[in-house]
Amino acid sequence: MNDVIHSSLYFGMLVSVGAYLFGVWLKKRTKLAILNPLLVAIVLVILFLSVFRIDYQEYNKGAVYLSYFLTPATVCLAIPLYRQLEYLKRHTFAVAASIAAGVAGSAVSIFIMAKLFQLEHVYYVTLLPKSITTAIGMGVSEEAGGIVTLTVISIIVTGILGNIIADWLFQIFKIEEPMAKGLALGTAAHAIGTAKALELGEIEGAMSSLAIAVAGLLTVVVVPLVSGLI
Amino acid sequence: MKYLKETAIIFGITMAGEFLNYLLPFPVPAGVYGLFILLTLLSVGIIKVEEVSSVGDFLLDTMPLMFIPAGVGLLDSTGEAGEILVPLVVITAVSTVFVMVLTGEVAQRIIRGAQKKEAEHE
Numbered sequence: 001m002n003d004v005i006h007s008s009l010y011f012g013m014l015v016s017v018g019a020y021l022f023g024v025w026l027k028k029r030t031k032l033a034i035l036n037p038l039l040v041a042i043v044l045v046i047l048f049l050s051v052f053r054i055d056y057q058e059y060n061k062g063a064v065y066l067s068y069f070l071t072p073a074t075v076c077l078a079i080p081l082y083r084q085l086e087y088l089k090r091h092t093f094a095v096a097a098s099i100a101a102g103v104a105g106s107a108v109s110i111f112i113m114a115k116l117f118q119l120e121h122v123y124y125v126t127l128l129p130k131s132i133t134t135a136i137g138m139g140v141s142e143e144a145g146g147i148v149t150l151t152v153i154s155i156i157v158t159g160i161l162g163n164i165i166a167d168w169l170f171q172i173f174k175i176e177e178p179m180a181k182g183l184a185l186g187t188a189a190h191a192i193g194t195a196k197a198l199e200l201g202e203i204e205g206a207m208s209s210l211a212i213a214v215a216g217l218l219t220v221v222v223v224p225l226v227s228g229l230i
Numbered sequence: 231m232k233y234l235k236e237t238a239i240i241f242g243i244t245m246a247g248e249f250l251n252y253l254l255p256f257p258v259p260a261g262v263y264g265l266f267i268l269l270t271l272l273s274v275g276i277i278k279v280e281e282v283s284s285v286g287d288f289l290l291d292t293m294p295l296m297f298i299p300a301g302v303g304l305l306d307s308t309g310e311a312g313e314i315l316v317p318l319v320v321i322t323a324v325s326t327v328f329v330m331v332l333t334g335e336v337a338q339r340i341i342r343g344a345q346k347k348e349a350e351h352e
Contacts, residue, residue, distance in 0.1 A: 016298045038294045042301035049302070056306045063299040069289060070296045072244045074261025076286035078268035082279060094340035102333035109325040117317040127321055131329055139257025149310055154322045156300050162326050163294075169327065175334040177341050184334030188326055195294040205290070211333075213262050220257060 005054065012062030019044040033167040038160060038195070074133075074191065077209035080198070084206035091179060098180070099211050102187035103218040106131045107226050114230055122146060124230040128223045130154040133190040136216040144227045155190070162189025163196040178203040186211025236285035239277065243268050 005011050022044065023037030049059055081088070088095065107128060114124040126146035129137035134155050141151035166185055175181055178201055185193035186208030197208035247264030271277040311318055 012299070016295060020295050020298060038297060038301070041294075041298050042304075045298060045302045046305055056303060060299055060303065063302070066296050067299050069292075071247070071259075071261040071264070072240050073289040073293050073296060074259070075240060075244050075247060075264035075268050076282070076289045078265045078272060079279060079283055079286045079290070081265075082269055082272040085273065091341060091344075094337050094344070097340055098333045098337035101336040102329045105332040106325055106329045109328045110321060113317075113321045113324060117321065119314075119317060123314055123318070127318065127325075130322055131326065133259065133262070135259025135261065136257055143257065149307065150314070150318065153304060153307055153311060154318060156297075156304060157319065157322050158326045159297065160301055161323060162330060165327065166330065169330055170334065173331050173335065175331075175338055177338045179341055180334045180337035183337045184330045187333040188330035191293070192297050193330075195297070198290055198293065209265070213265060216262065217258070 005052075006058060009062040009065070012059045012064070013066060014062075015045055015048060015059065016041065016063050016066060019048070034164070036164040038192070039164050042160070070191070074212075077194065077205075077212070080202050080206040081209050084203055087179075087203065088206065088210065094179065095183060095207070095210065095214070098183045099187050099214045100218060102131075102184070102211075103215050103222055106188075106219075107222055111226065111229060119230065121230050123150075125223070125227045126150045127154055128227060129219055130158050131188055131190065132216040132219045133212050136220065140220055140223050144223055156192070159189045159192025162193040166193065166196050179207050182207025183211050187215045190216070233285055236282050239282055240268075240285055240289070243271075 019041040020037055023035070023040030026040055027035050027037050045059070049056065110124070110127050110130070114127065122145065125144040126141055128144065128146070129140040129151060132140070132155070134152060137151055137155050138148050141148050162185065166181070166189070169175070170181055175184065181200060182197045182204035185197040185204070190212050194205065194208040194212055198205035243264045244260065246267055247260035250263040251258065251260040268277070268282070272279055308315060
C-alpha cells in the first residue's frame, strides 16, 4: 500500500481534488463563509498527510502538476475580461483610481506596521510586494533586496486569507457593486482572490483579472520609490 | 477535435507569453503577458471567444485547485520565517484587509457617483 502511494503521481492529485470537492460540498451544505473550499481542502490535505505520515515532498511529487496549469489558467483570465470589455471601458476611471488607491494603501500600511514592529529594511522590502501575483512579486522582492522565499510565503498567505475573508468583509463594509468586489479581490489578493471573484460572478472575475495585472505592474513602479524609507 | 484545438491555442499563447518573459527585461510573468496576448487576439477578432472558451472556462473553474499544493506547503516553510513569523503574519493579515476594503470602497463610491449623475441627467 505504502509503495503504491510513494510511487504514484496521481496520489497527490487525487487527495487534492478529493479534498477540494469535499470543501465545495461542505460549503453548499452549511452555507458558512468560514468553510471556504480552498481553506477546507488545504486543512484536510495537511491532516491527511500527518495522519498517514506522508511527507509533503511525497504528496507534492504528484500535486505539483496541478500548479503547472496556473500559467495557462492566468492566460485564460482574458476570457471573462474580453466578455466584459464594454463594461470596463465605461468605468475606466473607477478601475484606475481604485487599483491605484489599493496599491498605495498596501505600501502605506506595510510601512506603518513595519515601523511599529521595528522591522529591519530587509523584512520591510520582503513584505512590500505581498499583495501581487507570485511571479511579479518574486521579481520585485529580489530587485529591492528582500528575501524571496519569505515574500512567496506572505503572498500565498495574503491570497488564501483574502479568498477566505472576502464575503465577510464585503458584508461588513457594504461593498455590493460587483465591479468593486472584483477590483478589491484582485488588488488585495491577486490570483487566489480572483479564483474567489470568479465564483461570485463574471463581472467580479473580469475586474479581478484586470486588477492582478494592473496592481502588479503599478507595484513594480511603486516599490522602488518607497523601499528606501526604512 | 474542438477541445484539442482550444488546448493547442491556449498552450500556444502560454508559450508566447513565456517567450516574451524571456526576451523582455520586465518582471512580468508569462501568464500576464499571455493574458494580454489573448485579450488582443480576441479584441481584434483573430480568435473568437468560442474557440477558447470550453477549455478556458474549465481552467478557470478549477483554478482554486491549483493553489492547494502551495497552501499545503506553507506549513513546511513556516520554519524559514523564524522569529519574524509573528510580525509577518500580523502585517500580512492587517494590510490584506485594509487594501481590500480601501479598493472596494473607492471603486464603489466612484461607480455610484457616476450612476447618480447619469440619473440626474435623465
